[in-house]
Amino acid sequence: MTQIKDVVLRWSYPQAMSSDHSPGLSTTSEQFDRFASAILPCGICDRAFARFRSLARFDGAATGKAPLAKTGEDQIVFVASGATKLVAHATHGREQIVAFHFAGDLVSVPARAAHAYTLVALQPCALVTFPAAAFMLAARAEAGLLNEVLQRALRALDRSREKSIILGRKSAQERVASFLATMAERIGAPQDGGCVLDLPMSRRDIADSLGLTIETVSRQFGELRDLGLLETSGRSIVKLHDLAGLDARAGHLPVAA
Amino acid sequence: MTQIKDVVLRWSYPQAMSSDHSPGLSTTSEQFDRFASAILPCGICDRAFARFRSLARFDGAATGKAPLAKTGEDQIVFVASGATKLVAHATHGREQIVAFHFAGDLVSVPARAAHAYTLVALQPCALVTFPAAAFMLAARAEAGLLNEVLQRALRALDRSREKSIILGRKSAQERVASFLATMAERIGAPQDGGCVLDLPMSRRDIADSLGLTIETVSRQFGELRDLGLLETSGRSIVKLHDLAGLDARAGHLPVAA
DNA sequence: CGGCATGTTGAAACATCTCAAGGTGAGTGG
DNA sequence: CCACTCACCTTGAGATGTTTCAACATGCCG
Structure with a gap:
């Protein structure tokens, strides 16, 4: 009952994997394995596992580059290695960084809102990207996975609220x-x-x-x-x-x- | 595939129930029913339904009152009717409102962070409150419920990010x-x-x-x-x-x- | 060892805050 | 039903912290 809050209530991992400064993982298998061991529950069925494997897109990104194709769809991104920033764009070229992410973090990148969002690499990165809608559909019946993603989302929400206090007051x-x-x-x-x-x-x-x-x-x-x-x-x-x-x-x- | 994003991607409902200005619902049954029909999936088993029923606490709150007991635990609150604000407190009595909520919304209220949070009624409210840890535990195997809560959490995250842009730039x-x-x-x-x-x-x-x-x-x-x-x-x-x-x-x- | 992006420091401009003094309107009691 | 009252809102003038504009320093990279 307690360990839920203490252990998994984070959209991002604190420092577990972040000491890894390898420029980019060599193989896509290695990237997907990192995703799987961080996010997918141990008991997930082979069929679902394969489904996520086929949905995944693998990107390496050099520093300063925006590694996501503009698909017009919401995306879910797993940072296998490196560090990223999620940037929101307003009028007159103003930018607001909404969050930073490190190795092991999962990021939700909205396609369209009142402002446009771009995910940008701060270091050479290895990223695993999913279309959000398909990801959610594949996760629909996987309670363990949904639970993990939910705890991370709530952690991200907490961080964002703390940022609101900083920015507002x-x-x-x-x-x-x-x-x-x-x-x-x-x-x-x-x-x-x-x-x-x-x-x-x-x-x-x-x-x-x-x-x-x-x-x-x-x-x-x-x-x-x-x-x-x-x-x-x-x-x-x-x-x-x-x-x-x-x-x-x-x-x-x-x-x- | 598309309807996920369009229909359920909200931690809060836009206007569905918000025209209801009844000061507080008369019976706890009525309050719980609202929660159940908004959040619990149709197909949920009787046992789980009863579990949530027994976890729920029912509060009415007059305008300006903080209806949550300080339990020291994170809480999940369903706004059955009325409207609330989630207030964060910083030093020197400074306050930042982190979000507003209306009837039909689900709110995650953290117990402890770098800043303290208080949920306050803007109008007479009927609220259904759960201890977050127990709620998550009861939801652990309920994929439909987890999915609903996740979509709402992501919607809340989007709103919070938009607020960051407003506050920052x-x-x-x-x-x-x-x-x-x-x-x-x-x-x-x-x-x-x-x-x-x-x-x-x-x-x-x-x-x-x-x-x-x-x-x-x-x-x-x-x-x-x-x-x-x-x-x-x-x-x-x-x-x-x-x-x-x-x-x-x-x-x-x-x-x- | 250059060359240049990145970071630092200074002085003036500006938006918002602070302090202060009225207005206005929602609810109350006669 | 009206007038009272108090909290809430509006408006004004001066103070302040951050931005802007500009020049200079630093350190990373070829």
Whole structure:
């Protein structure tokens, strides 16, 4: 009863597979195996297994490329390796990054809404793509699979709601601190009390994720550095010295609210 | 294959039951029946049906009240009648409304995250509440139910993502226009080319949903009125004259992006 | 070791917020 | 049925944080 919430309530895996930086998996079999072991229940019947195998499309994507063909249909994408961003487009070329994804994550990419969406690779990626409608139809009778996908969807919903709070009610500094705290959870490598991040996304990506400009993000990195909360080296390495201090700066509610 | 996306891809129902303004349903049976016919698949077995019946808690809530007991557990709530808001709390008393819900909607209310969440009634409500973990366990083998809940979760995710774009990259006027366009879809009554809204939420609620202040919301209502796009009467009635014009002001992408 | 995208820092512009003072309307009690 | 009242909404003027525009520094890659 408890393990449901604790173990599988995530649309994405925290760090299980994310230390894998292999540029792209060599074979499609290997990609599909990753998908199957992450998403498909052990007890799934051979017929259903084969059905998903035949629905799957395999894409490798170089950094910065949008690996999905515009089919006009909703898509379900499994990130076998690498990292991606889901970008929403508004008028006047404005972009908002709606989510980041790492190896092991499952992404729902809508074809049409009030805004257009594009999935873009942050690193060389191996992706397994399904047409959403066909995927759902094939999953219709597979309770185990539906359960897994549902828990991941709810996890994604929780993340998206947290983002709404950040975007709606937080200062620039709180946004950057929240971002770093979240990334620490997802891809951070613990190191003597702190945590080291190797961010696959640029300052522009961070800005587009937090609803800020690159200049403001840069300034806030500076301030957090001056506060002794972090240290940067090169463009992508960030060492967080004080996770608790960062959380406080992030405007998170104290535990006993 | 197509009808999946078109018909059931919603965590919430658009207007099906939302014209029902009965303050609260008289009997718990009636409430549960609404839940059952909206969410439980027709073919569900008697045993499972009884299981959900016994898990359900029935609450009536007066306007402004938070009807959920703080159990420390995630909850799943079905809105049998009325309207609610899901509020997230940050430091310094800041609040962000993460979603609105109307009769027929299903809501996932997290117990603990980086921010605390409260579900609050906008109108007198009848609610059916389940502990999320037990709900998921009971649903584990019910593919039809899991499918329904998954489609609704994905719909909620889509809505939340659209909100991220609004909060991250839009001007005050675009936010208000987007809000009105969304409400028109969800609870609008068509009227000679336009659409009439009877908003159950206050200006403060709208502000807390859009990441603005009440003053800014009020000013933007004024500007949209001056532009001839809408007309207000009393505090809650808004008549939209030009849905297309509103959509344009909302910064939505033109159809051929 | 260049060349150039990416990131940093500074000063002025701007949108929204804050603070403050009226209006308005929905519900209440006479 | 009307007037009272209080919460809610509207409008105005000044303060503020973020953006914009611009110049400069850095570090990654060939």
